[in-house]
Amino acid sequence: MLLGGALTLLLWYLAPWAVPHRLFGGEGVLLNPFGHHLPQGSLPQGYRDGWLGLVFYLSLAWLLLSLALPWRMGPKGAYLAGVLGLGLFLLTYVLFQSSVAQVNVGAERPLLRRYSLGLGSYATLAYSLYLLLLGRVYSPGGLAFLVRRRGVVVPLFSLLLASLLGGVIVAILKETPGEAASLREGFMLKLDLITYTYQLLFSPLVNPSGFLQSLLLATPLIFTGLAVALGFRGGLFNIGAPGQLIMGAIAAMLVGVYLPGPRWLVLPLAILAAAMAGGLWGALVGWLKARFGAHEVINTIMFNYIAASVFLFLISANEYKFFGYTLYLPFKYPGYEARSYEIRPEARLPHWTDLVAPGGELSFALPLALLLGLLGYLLVRRSLGHRVLAALLLGALGYGVGGLLPGLPVSFGPDLTSVRLNGAFLIALLALLFFHLYVFRTVGGYELRAMGLAPKAAAYGGVMAGRKVVLIMFLAGALAGLAATHYVLGGGIDEYRLKQALPYSVGFDGIAVALMGQNTPVGVGLAAWLFGILLTGGLQVNLQLGISRELVAVLQALVVLFIAAGGFLPRYFTDPLRAAEVELKEEVRP
Amino acid sequence: MNLDVAFWTALFLSTLRQTTPLLFTALGGMFSERSGVVNIALEGIILFGALTAAVVVERFEAALGPGPHPWLPWVGVLSAMVVGGLVAAVHAVVSIKYRADQIISATALNLLALGAPSLVLTYFYGNATNSQEVANRLPLLLGLSPLVYLAFLLVPVAWWVLFKTPFGLRLRAVGEHPEAADTLGVNVYRLRYTGVILSGVLAGLAGAYLSIGFLNQFVRGMSAGMGFIALAAMIFGNWHPLGILFSTLLFGFASALAIQLQGTEILPAVLVQAFPYVVTVLVLAGFIGRSRPPGAVGKPYEK
Numbered sequence: 028m029l030l031g032g033a034l035t036l037l038l039w040y041l042a043p044w045a046v047p048h049r050l051f052g053g054e055g056v057l058l059n060p061f062g063h064h065l066p067q068g069s070l071p072q073g074y075r076d077g078w079l080g081l082v083f084y085l086s087l088a089w090l091l092l093s094l095a096l097p098w099r100m101g102p103k104g105a106y107l108a109g110v111l112g113l114g115l116f117l118l119t120y121v122l123f124q125s126s127v128a129q130v131n132v133g134a135e136r137p138l139l140r141r142y143s144l145g146l147g148s149y150a151t152l153a154y155s156l157y158l159l160l161l162g163r164v165y166s167p168g169g170l171a172f173l174v175r176r177r178g179v180v181v182p183l184f185s186l187l188l189a190s191l192l193g194g195v196i197v198a199i200l201k202e203t204p205g206e207a208a209s210l211r212e213g214f215m216l217k218l219d220l221i222t223y224t225y226q227l228l229f230s231p232l233v234n235p236s237g238f239l240q241s242l243l244l245a246t247p248l249i250f251t252g253l254a255v256a257l258g259f260r261g262g263l264f265n266i267g268a269p270g271q272l273i274m275g276a277i278a279a280m281l282v283g284v285y286l287p288g289p290r291w292l293v294l295p296l297a298i299l300a301a302a303m304a305g306g307l308w309g310a311l312v313g314w315l316k317a318r319f320g321a322h323e324v325i326n327t328i329m330f331n332y333i334a335a336s337v338f339l340f341l342i343s344a345n346e347y348k349f350f351g352y353t354l355y356l357p358f359k360y361p362g363y364e365a366r367s368y369e370i371r372p373e374a375r376l377p378h379w380t381d382l383v384a385p386g387g388e389l390s391f392a393l394p395l396a397l398l399l400g401l402l403g404y405l406l407v408r409r410s411l412g413h414r415v416l417a418a419l420l421l422g423a424l425g426y427g428v429g430g431l432l433p434g435l436p437v438s439f440g441p442d443l444t445s446v447r448l449n450g451a452f453l454i455a456l457l458a459l460l461f462f463h464l465y466v467f468r469t470v471g472g473y474e475l476r477a478m479g480l481a482p483k484a485a486a487y488g489g490v491m492a493g494r495k496v497v498l499i500m501f502l503a504g505a506l507a508g509l510a511a512t513h514y515v516l517g518g519g520i521d522e523y524r525l526k527q528a529l530p531y532s533v534g535f536d537g538i539a540v541a542l543m544g545q546n547t548p549v550g551v552g553l554a555a556w557l558f559g560i561l562l563t564g565g566l567q568v569n570l571q572l573g574i575s576r577e578l579v580a581v582l583q584a585l586v587v588l589f590i591a592a593g594g595f596l597p598r599y600f601t602d603p604l605r606a607a608e609v610e611l612k613e614e615v616r617p
Numbered sequence: 618m619n620l621d622v623a624f625w626t627a628l629f630l631s632t633l634r635q636t637t638p639l640l641f642t643a644l645g646g647m648f649s650e651r652s653g654v655v656n657i658a659l660e661g662i663i664l665f666g667a668l669t670a671a672v673v674v675e676r677f678e679a680a681l682g683p684g685p686h687p688w689l690p691w692v693g694v695l696s697a698m699v700v701g702g703l704v705a706a707v708h709a710v711v712s713i714k715y716r717a718d719q720i721i722s723a724t725a726l727n728l729l730a731l732g733a734p735s736l737v738l739t740y741f742y743g744n745a746t747n748s749q750e751v752a753n754r755l756p757l758l759l760g761l762s763p764l765v766y767l768a769f770l771l772v773p774v775a776w777w778v779l780f781k782t783p784f785g786l787r788l789r790a791v792g793e794h795p796e797a798a799d800t801l802g803v804n805v806y807r808l809r810y811t812g813v814i815l816s817g818v819l820a821g822l823a824g825a826y827l828s829i830g831f832l833n834q835f836v837r838g839m840s841a842g843m844g845f846i847a848l849a850a851m852i853f854g855n856w857h858p859l860g861i862l863f864s865t866l867l868f869g870f871a872s873a874l875a876i877q878l879q880g881t882e883i884l885p886a887v888l889v890q891a892f893p894y895v896v897t898v899l900v901l902a903g904f905i906g907r908s909r910p911p912g913a914v915g916k917p918y919e920k
Contacts, residue, residue, distance in 0.1 A: 200736055200740045264720055264724075315901070315902050319901070322901070325897070328845045329846075329897045333891045336888060344885075344887075348882035349885070351883075532731070535731070539728070577736055578736060584729035584733075587725035588711060588722060588729070591711060591715075591722040593715060
C-alpha cells in the first residue's frame with residue numbers, strides 16, 4: 028500500500044499527466060503540475076491547462092485517503108479508495124478531452140493531433156486497480172481467490188513484467204526527441220517515450236483498419252498456437268510448427284494451382300491437403316519418437332530446416348543438375364522472384380468483404396449461421412456427435428435463410444478493403460472449436476491429457492502411448508498446416524501464391540501464444556489476438572519512432588521466459604499441490 | 618567432375634572449420650547436461666556471442682581507427698564469452714532457482730536471440746539484418762583460425778576436467794543422482810550453475826568464431842541450427858568428450874561436404890544445404906537407444 032502510494036507519487040512528479048499535442052517525431056507537449064515540457068516554448072494554439080490544477084489537488088487528497096481509508100476500515104477501505112480512484116481517472120479523462128475539444132472543435136483541421144493522457148494519469152488508474160486487488164486479497168479467502176485463477180494470474184503478471192522490461196529496453200535504445208532543461212524534464216521525456224511506444228503498440232484497438240489488421244495477423248497465430256498447445260496438452264513440445272506450416276503451404280499450392288474442378292470440391296480439397304501435409308510432417312517426428320525414442324524437440328527443429336530446403340527447392344528454380352543430369356520442375360513462376368503460379372480462383376478463400384457483405388450488401392448469412400449453429404449446439408442435450416450434427420445442420424439452415432434475406436447496402440473505405448483478412452479466420456475459429464471439443468469432450472482428448480499429466484499412469488490405464496504420440500503430432504501438424512490456408516489460399520500477404528516471403532517463423536510465435544493462453548482454446552484465441560495487436564502496432568512503432576518491430580518478438584520471448592519461471596510468483600501459483608493446500612487452508616479458516 | 622587433391626584439401630580444411638563451433642558448443646552442452654540441466658538455449662547463445670564479438674570489435678574500431686590492432690579480436694572473443702555466460706546464467710536462474718521447464722525456458726532465450734539482435738543492429742547500424750564488417754578478424758595460423766586449434770585442444774582438457782578432477786566427479790554426481798551428492802555435502806545448485814554458465818561461455822566462444830573468425834560480420838540467424846546439431850552430436854557422442862569429438866567431426870564433414878558441393882553440378886545447392894539436418898535426424902533415430910543420458914537430466918532439484 029505504502030509502496031504503491033510512493034510509486035504513484037513519484038510517477039506524478041516525474042511523468043507527464045497529459046499530452047495535448049504531439050509532433051511527428053514523437054516529441055510531445057508534456058503537461059505536469061510541477062512544470063510543463065513545451066517544445067515550442069508555449070502551450071500550442073491557445074490550449075488552456077487550467078483543469079490540471081484541479082485534478083492535481085484532488086489527486087493529492089485521494090492519495091491521502093487511499094492510505095487512511097484501508098488503515099481505518101481494512102479491505103473495505105481499499106475497495107472504496109479504489110473506486111474513488113477510478114472516478115478520479117474518469118474525471119481526468121473527461122476534463123482532458125473537453126480541454127482538447129475546446130481547441131479542436133470549430134477548427135477546419137484538428138490543431139491538436141496525437142493527443143492522449145500521459146503516464147501520470149495512468150498511474151492513478153493503475154494504483155486504483157491495485158487498491159481494488161489489494162482489497163480482494165485481504166478479504167477472507169482472498170489468496171485462494173488469486174491462486175484458483177492462477178491460469179490467468181501467471182500469464183498476465185508475466186506480461187506485465189515483460190512490458191516493464193520492454194520499457195527499459197526502449198528507454199535504453201531510443202534517444203528522446205526534444206531537449207530537457209532539467210533532470211526531471213529528462214525523466215519526463217523518457218517516460219513519455221515509453222508510454223507513447225506502448226500506446227502505439229496498442230493503437231490497433233482504437234482504429235478500424237488496425238483492428239482488422241490485428242485479426243489478420245492473429246489468424247496464423249491461432250493455428251500455430253493451437254499446434255503447440257495440443258502438443259503441450261499431450262506432454263510433447265512441438266517446435267515444428269514452422270516446418271509443418273511450410274509443408275501445408277506446399278500442398279495447398281499444389282492442389283490450388285494444379286487441380287481443376289468446381290469450387291465446392293477444389294477449395295475443401297486444398298484446405299484438407301494443407302492439413303494432411305502438415306499433419307504427416309508432424310506425424311513423422313511422432314513416429315521417430317515412438318519408434319526410436321528420438322526427442323521431438325531436436326527433431327522438429329531439424330524438420331523445420333529440411334522443410335525450408337524442400338520449399339526453396341520447389342519454387343526458387345525450375346532447372347536443377349543432378350550428377351550432371353538435368354531435372355526440370357514446373358512450379359516456379361517465370362521471373363526474378365521465387366514464387367509459385369497463382370492459385371486458381373475456385374480454390375481461393377473469400378476476402379472478408381465478400382463474406383460480410385457480398386455484392387456490397389451487408390449479408391445476414393454468416394451471423395445467422397453462427398447464431399443458429401450455437402443454438403443447435405446448446406439446445407440439443409444428447410451425445411457430442413448429435414450436438415455437433417445439430418449445430419452443423421442449423422448453421423447451414425441459417426446460412427441459407429440469411430442469404431435469402433435482403434441485405435443492407437454498405438461500403439467500406441479503401442483502408443478497410445485493403446486489409447487482406449479472409450476466410451481463413453473462420454477456419455481458425457473452427458479450429459479453436461475443434462480443439463475444445465476434441466481435447467475436453469472426447470475420450471481421445473481425455474487420453475491425450477492423461478498422457479500429458481502422467482504418462483505412466485496413462486499407459487497403465489490402457490493408452491497406447493506410441494500410437495498416441497504419433498496421433499498427437501499428426502493433429503498438431505495438421506493445425507499448423509492449416510495456417511497455410513491463410514497465406515496461400517487466402518492471399519494473406521499480398522498475392523494468392525506460395526512465395527519465398529512465407530513468414531513461417533510464426534510457428535515459433537505459436538509457443539508464446541500457447542503459453543500465454545495456458546493451452547486452452549479461449550486463452551489461445553485471446554493470446555493470438557493480443558500478439559496480433561502488438562505486431563500491428565509494432566509497425567506503427569517502427570514508422571513513427573524508428574524502433575525495430577522486432578521489439579514485439581523480444582516482448583514475446585520475455586513473456587515465454589517469465590511464464591516458464593511462473594512469473595517469479597510464490598510456489599503455490601505454479602505447483603498444483605501447493606495451490607490446493609492454500610485453497611484448503613483458506614476455506615477451513617472461519 | 619574433377620575431384621583432385623585441391624578438392625580434398627579444401628574439404629579437409631572446411632571440415633575442421635565447420636567442426637570447430639560444433640565442438641565448442643557440444644562440449645559446453647556436455648558440461649551442462651552432465652550437471653543435470655538441459656540447455657537447448659545454446660543455439661541462441663551462439664547468436665548472442667557472435668553479435669557481441671562483431672559489435673564490440675566494430676565499436677572499438679570506430680573509436681580507435683581501423684589500423685591493425687592485433688589484440689582487438691581477442692577482446693571481442695572475451696566479451697562474447699562473458700555475454701554467453703550471462704545469457705546462460707539467466708537460463709540457470711530460471712530453471713534451477715525457479716524450477717521452470719528447462720526446455721521452455723531455453724526456447725524463450727532462443728526466441729530472444731531471434732529478435733534482440735535486430736534491436737541492437739538497428740540501434741548501431743540502422744539495419745536489422747547484419748553488422749558492419751570488421752577489419753580486425755581473428756588471425757590465421759597455417760590457414761586456420763587459432764580457435765580451431767583451441768577447440769580440438771579442449772577435447773583432452775574437457776576429458777581431464779570431467780574424469781580426473783574432484784570438480785568433474787562432483788559435476789557428474791550432481792547430474793546422476795543429486796540427492797546422493799547432496800547428502801555427501803556437495804552443493805548441487807552451485808555445481809549446476811557452474812555447468813550451465815560454462816556451457817554458455819563455450820557457446821559464446823563458438824559464436825565469436827562464427828562472426829569474427831569464420832566471417833567478418835554478424836549476420837542474422839547465422840548459427841543456422843548449429844546449436845541444435847551440436848546437441849544431437851553430444852547425444853550421439855554419449856556425453857563423452859571423445860565421443861563428441863568424433864560425432865562433431867561427422868557433422869562437420871556433412872556441412873563441409875554441403876559447402877564443397879555447392880556450385881558444382883553434382884547436387885542442387887538448396888537440397889545439399891539440408892544434408893547436415895538429415896544426418897542429424899538419422900543419427901538421432903539410429904543411435905539414441907544405445908546412448909545413456911545422465912540420470913537426473915532435465916529434472917529440477919529440490920532440497
